[in-house]
Amino acid sequence: MPVNAASIALQIVAAGPKPGGPAFVQLASAVGVGVTAWVAAGGVRVAGVSAGSLGVGTVTGKYVVVPSPLPVAAVVAASGIVGVTAPAVAAAVGIGIGTSMNTDAAYVGVCGGVGLGSDQVVAVYADVATLAASLSAAMAGSGIVGPTMPAVAAALAGGIAALVSTGTGTGAVSPQSVGPAPAVAASTSRLV
Numbered sequence: 001m002p003v004n005a006a007s008i009a010l011q012i013v014a015a016g017p018k019p020g021g022p023a024f025v026q027l028a029s030a031v032g033v034g035v036t037a038w039v040a041a042g043g044v045r046v047a048g049v050s051a052g053s054l055g056v057g058t059v060t061g062k063y064v065v066v067p068s069p070l071p072v073a074a075v076v077a078a079s080g081i082v083g084v085t086a087p088a089v090a091a092a093v094g095i096g097i098g099t100s101m102n103t104d105a106a107y108v109g110v111c112g113g114v115g116l117g118s119d120q121v122v123a124v125y126a127d128v129a130t131l132a133a134s135l136s137a138a139m140a141g142s143g144i145v146g147p148t149m150p151a152v153a154a155a156l157a158g159g160i161a162a163l164v165s166t167g168t169g170t171g172a173v174s175p176q177s178v179g180p181a182p183a184v185a186a187s188t189s190r191l192v
Contacts, residue, residue, distance in 0.1 A: 002192045003039045004104045008032035012096030015067075017088040024089065026142050031093060032100075034138035034153075035160060038131045039105075044164055044191040045125035046107050052117015054179035056110070059119045059187045061171015063105040065164060067098025072159030079155035081148075093156060094163055106192050107169050113185020115178035121169040121189055132157035164191075 009025075009032035016024055038044075050059065069091030076090040107121060135153040139145070173187070 002104065002106065003036050003101060005029075005032035005036040007104055008035055008097055008100040011100040012092050015095035015099070016092035017085055026144060027089070027139075028096070030138040030142040030144055031135065031156065033141070034131070034135035035097060037138065038134040039191045041130065041134070042190050043127045043130050043134070044123060046109070046121040046169060046189045046191065047124045048119050048121030048169070048187045048189070049184060050111040050114035050117055050119040050173045050187045051184045052114045052173055052182070054113070054181040054183040055115020056112055056176045057115040057117070057173035058176060059107070059109040059111050059171055059173050059189050061107050061119055061121065061169045061189075063101065063107050063121070063167050063169040063191055065098045065101045065105070065167035067095045067102065068163065069094040071162035071166070072156065075159035075162060076155045079151065079158065081152060081155045090156075090159065094159065097160060097163060101164070101167070105167070107171065107189040108192055109187055109189025111173050111185055111187040114173050114183050115175040117173045119171040119173055119187050121171070121187065123165040123167055126161035126165045128157050128161045131161055
């Protein structure tokens, strides 16, 4: 199942300050849309090791992220984003995205040396610049505007990318072609 904007927004709201209010729900929805667009555009790359039978295979698997407030909250604070609710909002974003990804995030890719077997991956690339642009566009599309919004989007992007980079995945290699010998090879994939 691919990363889902509605699920991300729901989990952010669930982890957020109470009462969150309409502006918080609006921000959570924008973050969900921005993260989903970023993942769909290939903003996160994962690489791993496949083991099994020699050949060429298609890699599919489940990607998990520890739902932690620390990466997002740390980057938001280091970026100078201040305010009474800033730490709580940053924490909710980290917990919400992690929780949602544990339900929905998957990865797909290829392995040129293993045609049938298992796969283990880690994140090797999370593009902060494209995530910041995606969050800015989603915020503007949701009516969240103002002179500080680009800084908020950039800070959230840095924290979200750091959070997503801590994830790991486990999956399987399905055969495109299979040989008779055992093999171990590198796989390259992306989140979906």
